[in-house]
Amino acid sequence: MRIPVFIILLLIICLPICAKNIHVGAKYSHQKIKKALSEAHDEDTIVIHEGTYKEGNIIIQKKITLLGINKPVLDGQNKYEILSIKSSGVIVQGLIIQNSGFSTLDDPGAIKIYNCDNVIIKNNELRDNFFGIYLQQANHCKIEHNRIHAKGVEEQQIGNGIHCWKSDSIIIVGNKINGHRDGIYFEFVTNSVIWRNISFANIRYGLHFMFSNDDAYISNVFKNNGAGVSVMFTHRVKMFNNYFLNNWGDAAYGLLLKEISDSYILHNRFNNNTSGIYMEGTNRILVEHNTLKENGWGMKIQASCMDNIIRENNFLGNTFDIGTNGTLVLNTFNENYWDKYEGYDLDKDKFGDVPYRPLSLFSVMVESNSSLMLLFRSFMVSLLDKSEKIIPSLTPENFIDNKPRMHSVVI
C-alpha cells in the first residue's frame, strides 16, 4: 500500500515542475505566439508580454494556458479568426483580442472553441470582433469576467458577444458585454448557468435563449438592449434576481417568453420597458416576487398561455398593468400588489376586500386598434374605464386578482 501512495504524491509534486513557462515578447526568447505554440507541450503556459501581435489565425491544439501580462494585444486585422481552440483544458487569460474578421459564412470570432471541454476564458478584453466568444459543442467550459464590446450598428453586420451552440454545463460569470448583436446567445445549451453578467446596448437581445433546457440565469443586468431578453422554445428555465431595464421601442420587451414551460421567474425587476414580460405560448410558469415598475405594459399575456401562476408581485406605475389579446383566461393571479387598486380593507387582513381587475377596458381596445393610444388618458377613456370597472362587460370575466394586496410585497 505505501508505495502507490508515494508514487502518486511524487507525481503531484512533479507535474508543475514538468510543465514549463514559455515567454513571448519583444525582449524574450520568442517574439511570435505561433512559434511558442509549436514548441509547447501539454500543460505548458505561454506567457505573453506587452505588445501587439498580428499573427493571423492562431490554432491551439495542445492543452496549454495562454497568460497575458500587462494586457498584450492580439489583433486580427479584420481578416482572421484570432484564437481557435481545438483542445480541451485550454485556459486563456488576461489578453486583449481585437478586430477579428467579419464573415457571415464561417462566423469568425475572437475566441472560438471547437468541440472540446473544460476550457476557461478569463479576464480578457474583446474589442470590436465579429463574434466575441464562440462555443461550439463545448462542455464544462467557464467564461469569466471578460469585457466584450463592439460598435455594432446593424444586426447583419455583427455577431454575438458570447455565443454557445450545442453545449452542456457552461458557466458564464461576471462578463460585461455591449454593442454586439445578442449579448449572450444560447442554442441547444443545457445545464448551464449565466450569473452576474451585465449585457447592455446590444443591437438585438441582451440574452437570447433557444432550445436550451435546464438552465438558470441569475443576478444579471440586461439594459438598453434593442429588444430586451428573449427566451424561446425551452423547458425548465430558472430566472432569478435579474434586472431587465430600459428596453424601449417597437417590439421591445423586458423579457420575451415564447413556448416556455415549467419555468420559474422569481425576484426579478422589470423597469421602464415597453412590455415588462411578454408571454406567448407559455405553460406552467411561476412568476413570483417580481417588481414590475413603470413599464408600458407590466405583463402582456397572450391567449395562448395557460396554467401560469402570477403571485406576490408588485405592479407599480405601469401604464397598463396587464394586456392580452383574447378573452380566455387560464392563468391565476393572486396576492399581487397593484398600485392602481382602489379597494378597501375593512377586515384589516392586509388584503383588499374586493377583487382587482388588472385588465382595463382601454388596454383591451388598444390591443385591437393600436392607434387608440391617441386617446389615452382622455376624459372619455377614463369614463369608459370607470364604467367598465363598475359593470364589467367587455373585459374577460375571470381576469381577476381575488386577493390584491393593500401594500407592496417586501422583496
Place this chain on the structure above:
Amino acid sequence: MIELIELRKKYNKLAVLKGISTKFNQSECIALIGPNSCGKTTLIKSILGMVLPDSGEITFNNKSIFNETDYRNYIGYMPQIGKYPENMSIGQIVEMMKELRGGHLSFDEDLYKAYKLDQILNKRMRTLSGGTTQKVSAALAFMFNPLVYILDEPTAGLDPISAEILKEKMLLEKSKGKLILITSHLLSDLEELVSEIVFMQDGELLIHQTVEELKNKTGEEKLSKAISTILKAQLI
C-alpha cells in the same frame, strides 16, 4: 360744432334712422324730442360712437368721428339709465373715470358736491336707488369740463330739488358757450333752458327750429303748446 349728414341706421330690418341731416352749434341748448322709439337715443349714441350707423357722416368740429375717440374728451354724457359695474363703489367709479379721462388737473365738482356724493363714497353701485345712480351719472357728465353735454332724459329719475340743481348747472354751462343736447319727454321742465327744438318721429327729423321761430310761427306762448299745434298742422 356737430354735424350729421344723411345718417341711416337699421336694426335688422327695422330702420331707426332714415337719413338724418342737421347741425348743432355752440352755445345752444337743443331739445331732442319725439315719441318713444323714434330714434332719439340711437341718434345720441351714434354721436357718441356707441352705435355705428350704416351710412352717413358725423363730424365734430368738422372732423369725421368714425374710428376716432379723442373727440369724446370734449363730450360729457349722461345716459338715460346709468349702468355701472355693480361691485364698485361710487368713490371707485369716480376715481376710475378720473384716471381714464386723464390729463385733467382740475375737475368740475359742482354737482358732485351739490348732490353730496362725497358723503356716500363707499356705497356700492348695486345698492343705489335709480335717482342716486342718475345723480352719479350727472356728476360724472359734468366733471371733466367738456365742450358738449349730451344728456339723455336727465331729469327723469330725479326728485324736483335735484332736477332744479341740474337745470341751474345747465344754464350756467350754456352761458359759458357750451352746447347742450337734451332728450326729454317733459318739455315743461326745460322751457327756460331750451333754445332750439328738434322733433323726431319714426326715424325722421320733422322739425329743427329755434324756440323763437316756433313760437312766432304758431303764436303760442308755451313751448309745448307750440309744438302740439305744429304737429297737428303737419298731420293734417
Place this chain on the structure above:
Amino acid sequence: MNRIIKFVMLDILRNKIILFYTLLLAIMSFSMFSLEDNEAKGLLSLLNLILLNVPLVAIIFSTIYIYNSSEFIELLISQPIKRNKIWISLYLGLNTSLIISFIIGAGIPILLYSPNLIGIILIVMGCIISVIFTSLAFLCSIIARDKAKGIGMSILIWLFFSLLFDGLIMFLLFQLADYPMENWIAIIAALNPIDLSRIVILLQLDLSAMLGFTGAVFKQTFGTGWGIFFSSSLLFLWMIIPFMISLRKFNKKDH
C-alpha cells in the same frame, strides 16, 4: 390700456369665484400628490383633472364675466377710449387673472412635488388651455347677445372639446381601422387643443407604451421639430383666432 387691465384684474381677483377656483386647484393638486405614492402618478392624475377643469372654469367664468361687465364696457365705450383697447384689455385682464390663479393653485404644488420638465410643461399647458378657452369665451359672448344662450354655448364648446371630439376620433379610428390613416387622424386630434396638450404631455410621460405600436405616428406627428412647430403654432392660433373674430365683431357692435 394698463389702467383698464388694472381695473379688470382688481375686480376679478376680488371675485369670490376666482378665489374658490384657486383654492380648488390647490386642494386638488396637493391631494393628488399626497394621495399617490409617487409624484409621476400624482402628476398624471392631476393632468386629467387639469384638462377637465381648467377649460371648464376658464370658458364659463370668462363668459359670465364678460356678460357681467357689459355695463362696464358700455361705460367705457362712451369715453374717449378705443374699442380695441377695451376688448383687448378685458382679454388680457381675464387671462392674467386666470393664469395667476392657476399658477398659485396648481403651479406651486406641481413645482414643489415635481420640479422637472414634465411639471413645467404641465404648467405651461394649463396656462395655454386657460388662454384658449378664455378666447373661445369671448367668441361665445359676442355671438350670443343673451347671457343664458352664451353660457349654454360655452358649456357646449367645453363638452365638445373634452368629450364629444374624442368620441368622434374613436369613431374614426374604428371606422378607418383598415386604412393607413393614423397620421391624418393624429393631425385631426391635434385640432382639439385639449387633446393636443394631452398628447404633448403624454409624449413626455407614457413614452414606453406609446412607442410600442403607434409610436412612429406620434413621433412623426408631434415629436419631431416639425411636429413641435406644428403643435405650438396650432395652440397659438387657438389662443388668437377666436379672440380676433370676437374683436372684429365687438368693433362693429352697437350698444
